[in-house]
Amino acid sequence: MIEELAAKLATIKEHLAEYFERAEKEENEKIAALFSALKAALLEKQERISVLEAEISAGALRHDEEREKLELTLSGLISALSDGLPDYPKTPMPETDEEAVNAASAYKRRKHNINYKINNLKRILMQKIKENNDAINEENRGFKNREAELLRRQNIDLQRALANNIKEYSGLEKKLLDINDAREIIEAKKTIKRIRIVGLKEQMNIKNRYAQLLYQNTIEYRRVYERMMLNHALINEEFDLKIKALEAERGEIEAQEARDEAIAKLEMQKRLLEWEKENELARLKSLNDIARQVVAMKKEIAASAGKKTEYLKESLTAAEKEVHAFDGSQLSAYGVGEKFQTEQLRATCDLLVTQWFTLSELFYRLIKSLVSEKYKRRFRMVNAVGEYLLTGTSDRFPRSGHDYKALNAKISRLLTDFIAREEELRGKFFQALDQQFTVVTTGIKDFLKTIAEGINAEEKLLSEFMAGYAETLALDERDAAAANEKRAVAERAAQARLVQNAEAEVAESDRRYAETVRKTVADYRARVLALDAEIKKLRSDTKAEIARIQQEYAVFKKQSRNRETAHKTNYHHIIAQQEKTLYKQYREKLEENELERQRKIKTL
Structure with a gap:
């Protein structure tokens, strides 16, 4: 049993040494890989942000060029409007009605057909x-x-x-x-x-x-x-x-x-x-x-300015969102590394406590085995001790003729009583050992629970830190978006005033056009009504x-x-x-x- 204990201790020692060596190596590699990945992602995102800034500038320039083209077209339209279109091309004069010619031919054909x-x-x-x-x-x-x-x-x-x-x-x-x-x-x-x-x-x-x-x-x-x-x-x-x-x-x-x-x-x-x-x-x-x-061109110019406003607002907001999203992803990646260390600590503690429990159980079994063996040996020795007594080896004294049977019977009863009490005492002893082992087991479990509570508290603290970091990023992202929106609202208000003025202009133009058309159509209708009266007759x-x-x-x-x-x-x-x-x-x-x-x- 002692040899088994020694072998078990050697195995546990070897296993723990191997485990700690491997765990330390893996932890170092994970930490190195984590910060290497964070650095690579940062460099890549910095390059991406530079490209994004260039694209936003180019987009703003395109909107400016588009507005310049619209303003040039507007200038040409205003010039044509002021001339009044004196040489506006007329449609060709109406020719003889093909239908009337065909109708005349049809009448002739019909009369010929009837004849x-x-x-x-x-x-x-x-x-x-x-x-x-x-x-x-x-x-x-x-x-x-x-x-x-x-x-x-x-x-x-x-x-x-x-x-x-x-x-x-x-x-x-x-x-x-x-x-x-x-x-x-x-x-x-x-x-x-x-x-x-x-x-x-x-x-x-x-x-x-x-x-x-x-x-x-x-x-x-x-x-x-x-x-x-x-x-x-x-x-x-x-x-x-x-x-x-x-x-x-x-x-x-x-x-x-x-x-x-x-x-x-x-x-x-x-x-x-x-x-x-x-x-x-x-x-x-x-x-x-x-x-x-x-x-419409004035509205389009205002709309073009509005597009630029919206483009810059959306582009800058998207860029800010991308920056904050990247930082959030970096923080999440770091959190994964922290979680690995916590899990490794938890696994190491679990392993040590498990080995502790294994050794405790082994010692407990060894103690019970030694006590049991001792009681068995004592029983054999007590049973065998009579063989080494004179009264136990003969029935009477040879010279006096004193009979030892009664003595041997008493000794036998003493031996039986001793063995019974010995077994009762051993039972109580083993019961006390079992109770103490239960206390030890409960203590190990409480120890394991204490370790878990400590690790969980550390994890909670880290989660609160990560959540606070993420909330700070989100608040900053909202502040940036709000600033972009505020700037866009002011620009949209100015553009809306331009559109309102343009709509007032088109309403006045439509009114003048409708009045002129009404007079022209009224004159035409009067002349057509006279012709229609002749046709009706x-x-x-x-x-x-x-x-x-x-x-x-x-x-x-x-x-x-x-x-x-x-x-x-x-x-x-x-x-x-x-x-x-x-x-x-x-x-x-x-x-x-x-x-x-x-x-x-x-x-x-």
Whole structure:
């Protein structure tokens, strides 16, 4: 156990020596690197600030050059305004209205197109009349051909029926020559009569059937004929109406053409007035624009000065901010180095206290081990001591015969009592050792806590120092920005007064311009109103003429529709009358056929 303690102490010593050597080396390197980095950053930032100062100066110079250019332009505008633009270029005079020329050409094309349509309608009408007449003639020929064919077929059917009937009773007539019995002769004659009556019935039916076919052929022909005649009348009305509509349209076009030609001349006069007005207004506007440009240029000069003010304010504020930000970053970098040292101190203290605790525990275990070993050895020795006593090695004294058993029993009880008390005493001793080790452990922990509180207090003090440093930098940065802003506010106030004066100038210029424009426009309007009155009268007269033409066409159209209605009504009336007449003739023909059949029966 002692050898273990010695080895542990040697290991701790070696470890602590190595740790302190490494920690010191690392701390020196960190401190050297920290201040080296701070110096390098400072040199770089000093160079950056020098460049920034040069850029700010160059920017201010650019704003000054820009303002000089604006002032030169302003001088030229004031000179032009004072001259009054006597040679202001006018726009080209208005030419003949292309639209009016195109409209005149369009009227001619439309009239030509209407004349062409009228002639074409007349040609188509003649063609349709010819086609309708040809169709009527063709239908008449077809009707007659169908009628002739029906009569031919009727004759054939009658001849065939008559022949068949004669053939049917001719045999009986021949037998009459050979019959001598009067009764048989009478019966034979009756049979022949019945057969001939049937034949007459069949012949009548043939005539009736063909009478019906002839009736149907005639009625169909009359319907087609009357339809064609109606179509002829309707075509005439249709084309007359179309031609009348085109003639009315041509009349409207001629009225519109005369109106538009006169209006075009008046509109040309209006365009000349407009041309004069627009050129004068353009000259006035150009003068007012120049006046506004003068004001705008003054504002722009003030704005340029304002830009310079803002540029310097923002640039200087940004530069101050960059300086303070750099110092803040340097301070933060230093704080990182300080934090490293604090953390290293904390780690070293933690290591030492940990080793202290390890050694305390080792000593505590060693003490308990030594005490335990001592008690064990004493127990063995007490148990073994009886072996070296006379009473313990024999039962009685040899000469006297004194018995040692009772003695040995008492000694055994003493030994047992001793061992029990010894163990109780050892337990109390170990308990006291445990309590003392707990006190030692608590003391080490309190020691470690005290170290931590000390390091934390040092860290807090350093943080307060760094925060105070940062706050001082921030206050100085705000003071610098406030000074820049105060200077900029004063310059902006002066620039605002310049802008107000310029706005007053433009308001007066606009007032004078508006008054001159009002007078010019009023004169133009009075002259244009007179021309518009003439144009209005032309439009009104033309509208009345067109209304008269349209009214005439409307009357003609209404009369045409009435004639069409009359033609259609007459067509249905004629068809109904002819159907009635033809049907009556057809019924009379049927009655005639029946009477003829009755007459022939009576002659049998």
